[in-house]
Amino acid sequence: MNSRIKICGITKPEDARVAADAGADAIGLVFYEPSPRAVSLEAAEEVVKAIPAFVTVVGLFVNPDRAFVEEVLKRIPLDLLQFHGDETPEFCRQFNRRWIKAVRVRNAADINSAFARFYEACGLLVDAFDPAHYGGTGKCFDWTMIPEKRPLPLILAGGLNSDNVARAVEQVRPWAVDVSGGVEIRKGVKDHKRMTDFLKEVQRVNKTY
Ligand SMILES: O=C(O)c1ccccc1NCC(=O)[C@H](O)[C@H](O)COP(=O)(O)O
Numbered sequence: 001m002n003s004r005i006k007i008c009g010i011t012k013p014e015d016a017r018v019a020a021d022a023g024a025d026a027i028g029l030v031f032y033e034p035s036p037r038a039v040s041l042e043a044a045e046e047v048v049k050a051i052p053a054f055v056t057v058v059g060l061f062v063n064p065d066r067a068f069v070e071e072v073l074k075r076i077p078l079d080l081l082q083f084h085g086d087e088t089p090e091f092c093r094q095f096n097r098r099w100i101k102a103v104r105v106r107n108a109a110d111i112n113s114a115f116a117r118f119y120e121a122c123g124l125l126v127d128a129f130d131p132a133h134y135g136g137t138g139k140c141f142d143w144t145m146i147p148e149k150r151p152l153p154l155i156l157a158g159g160l161n162s163d164n165v166a167r168a169v170e171q172v173r174p175w176a177v178d179v180s181g182g183v184e185i186r187k188g189v190k191d192h193k194r195m196t197d198f199l200k201e202v203q204r205v206n207k208t209y
Contacts, residue, residue, distance in 0.1 A: 002206040003169050004176035009037030013050035015190040022199040026056040031072050036188035044076045058082050062134045084135045089118055098122045104129040108145045115151045128158035138181035143172050162197040166205040
């Protein structure tokens, strides 16, 4: 099985185009103001115009109000919602939209309990735990905590970059990988070479299976 690739925290149309041209399966837009990768609705509209057919547009939220998600959905044609905070399953399911849930991993039980609790999600994103941040930390976690048995598609995130993603794919065999900081020059600024190197590396290791 090929691991799909999501590039998260895209803020500019040209970055979305480069990612899509190089083979990204999904683009993430961060609707969380404290993030250095946050986009306004106006910026998101421009980014989405640059995303071709068959590339999934993912909207990322952290403990949003229901009204805020609805406002975003009215303006931005998101294919998928990604909830990165302490949202409940009831909250996540109410938008009549496919969704994924992120979990910050301290131990294997965090992953197994999230699989059970968020069984209606269409994927579980596993990310590094940092008490001060909900995501986008640039930190890896110990991938040996990830169970072999996965009731939902598993999306691996946290500190991935073109140097370690092949090892991650070989070891974890995730449904998808998700990257943000590892393809930036600095927080919030994507680097086209780092994005294409990352995509090529996943494509290379995918071919070996
Ligand atoms: O990217 C952010 O700033 C962010 C802030 C708050 C919650 C989630 C956030 N990003 C979520 C992602 O999908 C990232 O790609 C994922 O956490 C991995 O980030 P990184 O370790 O920088 O690759």
